[in-house]
Amino acid sequence: MRKPQRLTPEQASSWVPDPPPPGGLVDWAQFFPKPGPVELEIGFGKGAFLVASAEKHSDVNFLGVEHERKYAFLAASRLARRGLTNARVFAADGSRLLALNIPAQSVSAIHLYFPDPWWKTRHHKRRIMTPAFLLAVSKALKTGHPFHMATDVEDYFLNTLKLLENCSSLSLQQAWHCRDMPPPEAVVTNFERKAHAQGRSVFRLIATTKAEHSGSNIKVE
Numbered sequence: 001m002r003k004p005q006r007l008t009p010e011q012a013s014s015w016v017p018d019p020p021p022p023g024g025l026v027d028w029a030q031f032f033p034k035p036g037p038v039e040l041e042i043g044f045g046k047g048a049f050l051v052a053s054a055e056k057h058s059d060v061n062f063l064g065v066e067h068e069r070k071y072a073f074l075a076a077s078r079l080a081r082r083g084l085t086n087a088r089v090f091a092a093d094g095s096r097l098l099a100l101n102i103p104a105q106s107v108s109a110i111h112l113y114f115p116d117p118w119w120k121t122r123h124h125k126r127r128i129m130t131p132a133f134l135l136a137v138s139k140a141l142k143t144g145h146p147f148h149m150a151t152d153v154e155d156y157f158l159n160t161l162k163l164l165e166n167c168s169s170l171s172l173q174q175a176w177h178c179r180d181m182p183p184p185e186a187v188v189t190n191f192e193r194k195a196h197a198q199g200r201s202v203f204r205l206i207a208t209t210k211a212e213h214s215g216s217n218i219k220v221e
């Protein structure tokens with residue numbers, strides 16, 4: 001991996017702020033210089049989607065959460081180099097942050113692309129996709145707003161569909177898979193580019209929050 005360019009302390013504190021302590025809620029108005037809808041990407045890896053999305057949609061604010069610090073700083077240095085102030089990065093655990101630090105009904109979209117598959121059955125419990133995670137997703141999202149997920153692991157996808165069937169706060173809108181290379185103007189992740197280049201299928205879904213379950217009455221353990 002290319003060595004991330006070192007950020008100045010000022011850049012680092014702007015683009016990779018310390019996550020709030022457990023229970024402390026992110027104040028979006030303090031967090032981004034300009035007001036606007038907030039979209040969250042969890043597990044952004046090297047940050048291709050996050051950086052390209054922030055560049056393409058200057059009226060939207062993006063928060064990326066990545067628990068590998070070296071990737072968080074790599075993406076932050078890309079954002080800093082491009083002067084993209086509508087994106088910030090937390091080097092933190094996305095599920096915990098979502099459950100504990102994101103204000104209810106404050107996010108316009110949540111993106112989860114190519115979550116770690118944890119191939120071995122005995123490791124499946126480490127997968128980020130759990131009923132509690134989906135509940136935290138639905139709590140953070142504004143009513144009717146989308147949760148986007150993609151993976152190249154069919155079993156992971158089918159399992160996510162099953163979890164969604166049993167999730168009272170999200171409803172599946174669309175599920176599909178494709179092998180075709182996305183058009184050149186599409187914003188894609190590194191893993192997605194790799195999957196398409198190797199001719200593998202990519203499985204995608206969009207789910208939205210149900211009105212009757214939105215807001216702070218959802219309790220996330």
Ligand SMILES: C[S@@+](CC[C@H](N)C(=O)[O-])C[C@H]1O[C@@H](n2cnc3c(N)ncnc32)[C@H](O)[C@@H]1O
Pocket residue numbers: 042043044045046065066067068071092093094095112113114115116117128189190191192
């Ligand atoms: C397979 S990679 C996919 C990266 C990127 N989304 C893509 O599609 O190119 C999964 C990424 O999720 C990160 N990750 C896994 N669990 C996480 C968690 N609980 N919170 C934040 N990041 C996480 C990993 O460090 C890794 O960078």
